[in-house]
């Protein structure tokens with residue numbers, strides 16, 4: 001069975017700057033506070049800074065496609081189905 005690819009990795013350093021549209025001007029930026037560190041740790045977003053115009057912000061390191069959403073829906077329904085089955089057996093054999 002073919003496993004659908006959920007996330008397609010990309011390197012935002014090759015993206016255009018969202019402000020000045022410069023190419024090859026984005027560089028990794030350090031997280032300056034707790035909030036930025038948390039976002040960096042738990043999401044796919046990383047901090048970047050533009051060396052041309054000074055823009056600084058988060059850019060996603062992955063791309064989600066329609067295939068991704070289909071795959072996520074499929075996995076979620078599997079999780080819920082499994083949860084439901086486990087709950088059913090627990091209630092049946094252990095009782096309330």
Ligand SMILES: [Zn+2]
Pocket residue numbers: 017018019020021022025050051052053054055
């Ligand atoms: Zn820029």
